[in-house]
Amino acid sequence: MADLRVEIAGVSFKNPVIPASGAFGFGHEYEKLYPLSKLGGISVKGMTLNQKDGNPPPRIAETPMGMLNSVGLQNPGIDYFLEKELPYLAGKETRIIANVAGSTVEDCVTMVKKIEGSAVDMIELNISCPNVKQGGAAFGTSCESAAGITAAVRKATTKPLMVKLSPNVTDITAIAKAVESEGADAVSLINTLLGMRIDINSRRPVLKNNVGGMSGPAVFPIAVRMVWQVANAVQIPVVGMGGISSAEDAIEMMMAGASAVQVGAAIFTDPYAPVKIIDGISSWLDCKGIASVKDIVGTVQPW
Amino acid sequence: MSYQQGQFPVISKANLAKNIFDLTILCPEIAANTKPGQFVHIRVPGHILRRPISIAGFDAIKGTIRIIYEIRGEGTQILADLKAGDMIDILGPLGNGYILPERERRCVVVGGGIGVPPLLPVAEHFGANATAILGFRSAQAAILEKDFEKAGAKTILCTDDGTLGQKGFVTNALEQLLLSECPDCICACGPLVMLKKVAEIAAAHSIPCQVSLEERMACGVGACLGCAVQIRREGKEQYLHVCKDGPVFYSEEVVF
Numbered sequence: 001m002a003d004l005r006v007e008i009a010g011v012s013f014k015n016p017v018i019p020a021s022g023a024f025g026f027g028h029e030y031e032k033l034y035p036l037s038k039l040g041g042i043s044v045k046g047m048t049l050n051q052k053d054g055n056p057p058p059r060i061a062e063t064p065m066g067m068l069n070s071v072g073l074q075n076p077g078i079d080y081f082l083e084k085e086l087p088y089l090a091g092k093e094t095r096i097i098a099n100v101a102g103s104t105v106e107d108c109v110t111m112v113k114k115i116e117g118s119a120v121d122m123i124e125l126n127i128s129c130p131n132v133k134q135g136g137a138a139f140g141t142s143c144e145s146a147a148g149i150t151a152a153v154r155k156a157t158t159k160p161l162m163v164k165l166s167p168n169v170t171d172i173t174a175i176a177k178a179v180e181s182e183g184a185d186a187v188s189l190i191n192t193l194l195g196m197r198i199d200i201n202s203r204r205p206v207l208k209n210n211v212g213g214m215s216g217p218a219v220f221p222i223a224v225r226m227v228w229q230v231a232n233a234v235q236i237p238v239v240g241m242g243g244i245s246s247a248e249d250a251i252e253m254m255m256a257g258a259s260a261v262q263v264g265a266a267i268f269t270d271p272y273a274p275v276k277i278i279d280g281i282s283s284w285l286d287c288k289g290i291a292s293v294k295d296i297v298g299t300v301q302p303w
Numbered sequence: 304m305s306y307q308q309g310q311f312p313v314i315s316k317a318n319l320a321k322n323i324f325d326l327t328i329l330c331p332e333i334a335a336n337t338k339p340g341q342f343v344h345i346r347v348p349g350h351i352l353r354r355p356i357s358i359a360g361f362d363a364i365k366g367t368i369r370i371i372y373e374i375r376g377e378g379t380q381i382l383a384d385l386k387a388g389d390m391i392d393i394l395g396p397l398g399n400g401y402i403l404p405e406r407e408r409r410c411v412v413v414g415g416g417i418g419v420p421p422l423l424p425v426a427e428h429f430g431a432n433a434t435a436i437l438g439f440r441s442a443q444a445a446i447l448e449k450d451f452e453k454a455g456a457k458t459i460l461c462t463d464d465g466t467l468g469q470k471g472f473v474t475n476a477l478e479q480l481l482l483s484e485c486p487d488c489i490c491a492c493g494p495l496v497m498l499k500k501v502a503e504i505a506a507a508h509s510i511p512c513q514v515s516l517e518e519r520m521a522c523g524v525g526a527c528l529g530c531a532v533q534i535r536r537e538g539k540e541q542y543l544h545v546c547k548d549g550p551v552f553y554s555e556e557v558v559f
């Protein structure tokens with residue numbers, strides 16, 4: 001049996017597959033189908049300092065081999081998470097990644113300070129949510145603001161800090177380098193791409209928010225390209241996501257340079273997707289006679 | 304709430320009306336756990352998002368469930384091609400069903416169009432104590448009248464064009480009925496405008512009323528927060544979720 005363990009920013013994961021933030025809630029819903037201990041880790045729903053209602057419905061639209069969402073970071077707030085959700089999750093023998101989003105730098109700093117003494121294994125600073133008016137992607141689309149928020153959060157926490165990048169930028173490597181230089185321990189990418197669908201009969205956008213974040217298999221080639229570019233531009237580990245729906249996709253993403261992968265929309269199609277991807281990676285490695293999954297990271301041989 | 308996902312065989316298929324299909328699926332674990340008003344989330348080959356369809360019948364002994372759906376777009380078009388012997392990938396049973404008082408109580412079910420099927424198990428629960436007010440566009444679009452009668456329900460049919468039963472809306476028939484009767488509860492499913500009117504009528508008569516809502520879904524289990532609906536609860540309006548908190552809500556809580 002191949003060794004599936006990976007290490008990111010000093011945190012060891014039993015395997016490289018992590019349900020992506022927003023696709024897995026706080027884990028309860030899928031624990032009814034399989035034990036959470038099978039997963040490398042869980043990136044929990046994006047959280048803000050205070051409870052957030054999210055955007056008006058409809059929030060979901062289908063696209064060819066993909067989907068749009070405009071959930072808008074509906075969440076119960078960081079205190080609720082730390083008091084009510086984390087104690088439960090902490091006993092599940094998987095790594096807990098707290099996805100943190102704020103409308104201001106101060107909010108993010110306050111949140112990571114609250115997380116500091118907790119059982120959270122890693123912080124994923126979300127500077128890339130396209131569905132909120134303030135903060136969110138606004139931090140992730142210029143090098144200065146990405147660097148600024150990373151620096152402030154870095155000072156406020158000793159937890160491993162991963163910064164989640166937006167694909168809605170001209171040069172994602174510049175943002176990645178900016179957050180690396182301010183002390184990010186890892187980067188994760190990609191968040192959703194901004195998209196839109198219109199109902200031609202009503203001439204109304206399908207989403208009440210008009211626009212929303214696109215994910216699912218349709219974005220996979222873009223995600224692979226961006227992970228490859230970023231992995232070549234920074235020294236810190238890259239966690240890859242965007243459209244992964246099979247073990248083959250996960251392996252491809254890792255060859256592009258990802259040390260681990262996250263799985264989002266695929267869970268909606270098949271709730272067992274993360275587990276099937278873990279098993280599929282394991283059998284592929286065995287079949288190829290590769291001893292450790294680490295041995296495939298970044299091994300693409302570009303022309 | 305416990306649910307599961309798997310591939311299950313289609314046992315039989317019927318065409319109930321133009322573009323409306325009726326499938327019986329063998330899935331004993333799901334059949335054994337279903338309550339009236341719950342739904343299944345169906346995977347459609349070639350599509351990323353599953354399609355939510357209500358459970359229109361369940362038989363724990365035979366291990367079957369029944370779903371009835373109308374072609375509305377690409378997904379339901381593909382599901383329309385399923386035939387007996389094919390496998391169908393379902394996740395369920397999902398959501399909370401109707402909260403039903405004991406069967407000795409009297410219940411009026413009010414259904415419009417493709418909103419009629421999930422009310423059949425409700426009518427079966429109350430048997431002769433159920434009155435079913437079912438509305439359709441026309442006689443050609445009418446479904447399940449016989450099934451409701453077989454369940455023992457007093458059945459009132461309405462069509463928009465008067466080709467079957469009374470001409471007019473189910474809400475007119477409901478108002479008419481409430482002139483002479485005072486049921487213990489109302490359960491409704493159908494277009495939002497219809498549900499809103501039913502809710503108003505129920506409120507005017509102080510009859511507890513539950514409505515089944517629809518919203519676009521991704522996960523179907525409460526994880527993605529996609530299927531939000533505005534609900535007034537504990538003094539404040541908040542976004543709850545059709546798949547997990549619903550699809551059935553007390554109508555007084557719904558912000559229409």
Ligand SMILES: Cc1cc2nc3c(=O)[nH]c(=O)nc-3n(C[C@H](O)[C@H](O)[C@H](O)COP(=O)(O)OP(=O)(O)OC[C@H]3O[C@@H](n4cnc5c(N)ncnc54)[C@H](O)[C@@H]3O)c2cc1C
Nearest residue numbers: 354355356357371372373375376377378379517518519550
């Ligand atoms: C809890 C619940 C129970 C339902 N029960 C039934 C039933 O028993 N019989 C039946 O015929 N229909 C039912 N529906 C509606 C059914 O889900 C939609 O008609 C179906 O999803 C349309 O899919 P499509 O691909 O044909 O249409 P498209 O318009 O191509 O679908 C595009 C996307 O929008 C979603 N969508 C479109 N219309 C609706 C809708 N009304 N509600 C939710 N999502 C929608 C689809 O799921 C898909 O993700 C129910 C909906 C819900 C929420």
Ligand SMILES: Cc1cc2nc3c(=O)[nH]c(=O)nc-3n(C[C@H](O)[C@H](O)[C@H](O)COP(=O)(O)O)c2cc1C
Nearest residue numbers: 020021022046069126190191215216242243264265
């Ligand atoms: C419904 C939904 C909600 C999401 N919520 C969040 C969130 O709260 N925080 C975040 O960082 N990313 C969020 N994302 C983005 C995903 O974590 C992921 O980056 C993106 O969907 C690409 O992966 P996928 O194609 O596998 O879904 C969300 C995605 C979806 C589909």
Ligand code: FES
Nearest residue numbers: 521523525528546
């Ligand atoms: S569809 Fe995901 S929460 Fe309802």
